Amino acid sequence: MLYYAKTEALRMLRNRRYLIFVVAFPVLLYLINANIYGKQTDPGGVPYNVVLMVSMAAYGALAASMMSSAVPWATERQSGWLRQLQITPLPSWAIIATKLGAALVLVLPSLVLVSVVAIVQQGVSLPVGTWVPLLLVLWLGVLPFVALGLAIGSVLSADAAQPAAMICMFALAIGGGLWFPPEVLGDTLKTVADLTPSFHYANLGQSLVAGHGLPLTDVLVVAGWAVVLGGAAAYLYRRATVRA
Template identity: 40%
Template sequence: MSTLLAFQLRRVGRNRQFLFFTVLLPALFTVFFTEVFGAQAGTGSAYQEYATGSMVAMMAYGGMGAALGATIRISFDRASGWLRQLRVTPVPASSVVAVDVLVGVLLVLPGLVVVALVGRFVNGVQLALPTWVALVAVLWLGSGAFVALGLLIGHALEEKAAGAAIGVVGTVLAALGGLWVPVELFPGGLRVLAHVLPSYWYAELGRDVVALGAPAPGTVLAVAAFAVAAAVLTAAVVRRRPSPAVAGRAG
């Protein structure tokens, strides 16, 4: 299992587009939004509130994007026959699934850390050390919901459709979930919609940590419910749609 995990981590981690969109872009957005709109928020505590909120939103954006992006390879593996080849190796099916989940979760962490560092040392966000640690940890764990969503898309759709779906789903969840523009600025209907999206509740995990020191039970329940629903749907899709018998290995 460790060999397969290392292989899959190297495979996704060396993808420059993945690193750009999940690490560099959220960090750049953090600086951009804070520089452009932070001054309008005011100074002192008002600036801190805006800069912190922007940073948390971009951490959530990067975490969601990394979780979805790291699992898109599932559709390529299924189409190429790589998953079918793994079935005839000594690697148990449960280990293959565990590796898929671990790859998605582990590759979320670099983006979260980089955006947090940018928030602290570029934008001047001030938080106590335990809050920093809790913020990164909670968003890291919460990203499992989007790993489950990525696995669902990867198993349900063909490779080209899965790639397009990941892009569309990520963009819609970011835009309507309040990761680019605060939900408070949305008109009434969109504000209601935002509150049913997992991206909103994922970012709310981080906002709760900043404001309360820990996520509120309702926030945790919302993210967990989405994760369970996506996982159950993924299991159903996998049972009904076996991998094609095509020889080859995904690159």
């Protein structure tokens, strides 16, 4: 199981799409926006270079979780590799757990790199008591997006899973206010954002850096989406297995 997890992680680290959309793109967006708006503060008094750090780290983590689950899962199912794994001594739960673990490992580079760039280039400084829960929440909060990626990979071919995952990724990033606040596009998008797991996921981090702790509503929404999407992924995985 550990060898399988290591193989999964190494395969994604060699993937150019992963390096561009997950590692380089969030850092680039952060540098551009932080150097333009970084010295301003939001209505709560939090510097924008900190707000943008949380948003870009959340976007990178979201992208990593979906890119590392949807397309590889669809490819393995279509090629018959998933079927081969199912006839090995590796139990089905271990296959899912390995995919989940590999996705969580691949989320870390984006979180760490955006944070390091914010510290080095923008001089962001937070107490250790804020850094630890912030990174932990942004790390574990990607579970709904991993589940969504697995669900996409269970129903679509490898060629179709990639654009579908990217469309969902960009929609969640924009609709959830990770690239810019939903308020700037009016009440309609703000209403849509309130329904997305990405909005509440990023808001967990924003609340921590503002010193407000973890809002219970955001925790419950993210957890609820994780349960719903996790159940959908499990059902679609079983159906794909039966058909195979």
